Amino acid sequence: MWSPRWSPSGRFIAGLNGAAGMKIFDFETQRWSEVQRMGACSFPTWSSDSQFIYFVLAGADRGVFRVRVSGGNAERVVDLKGFRYTGAFNLWMGLDPTDTPMLIRDIGTDDIYALTLEQK
Numbered sequence: 225m226w227s228p229r230w231s232p233s234g235r236f237i238a239g240l241n242g243a244a245g246m247k248i249f250d251f252e253t254q255r256w257s258e259v260q261r262m263g264a265c266s267f268p269t270w271s272s273d274s275q276f277i278y279f280v281l282a283g284a285d286r287g288v289f290r291v292r293v294s295g296g297n298a299e300r301v302v303d304l305k306g307f308r309y310t311g312a313f314n315l316w317m318g319l320d321p322t323d324t325p326m327l328i329r330d331i332g333t334d335d336i337y338a339l340t341l342e343q344k
Contacts, residue, residue, distance in 0.1 A: 227266075233274035236293060240268065246279065248293060259291050260298055267317040278325060280304075280317045288317060288325045301325060 225239035225247065238248045238259075246260040246268055265279040276290045278301065288302035302325055309315040310330035318326050 227268060229268045229270060229277070231270045231274040231277075231293075232272060236270075236274060238268045238270070238277050240265065246277070248277070257295070259293065259295070260289075262289070262298060265289075266315065269317065269319050271319065271323045272321065276323075278317070278319060278323075280315065282309075282315060288327070302327075 225241055227240045229238045235251055236248050241247050243264045247256050248259050249256050265281050267280050269278045276292055278290045280288055286304040287300045289298040290301050291298040308330040310328050316328050320326055
């Protein structure tokens with residue numbers, strides 16, 4: 225288990241479980257639960273109300289997903305097919321204050337611009 229993320233409520237902690245997915249520990253019940261079994265994911269991020277945890281799948285079914293902590297299937301929030309990632313580790317995802325996913329997108333670094341300087 226790695227990449228621990230503490231929930232805003234302080235009740236849960238999430239951790240990645242290798243290629244198996246993600247688990248959440250509930251400090252109230254003192255139990256682990258597997259909440260995501262879709263494969264290796266990255267950037268687990270809690271919703272502001274601690275009811276959901278968002279994550280990125282970067283395989284064939286690329287996208288940002290979220291799963292309810294109380295259980296259920298993960299739902300796709302953003303389809304990332306054709307999305308060009310960038311960042312220090314090729315990818316980053318976080319949430320804004322309204323729980324909207326934020327990602328860094330590469331829109332190209334090879335554009336050419338012509339500038340005319342005015343002399344004063």
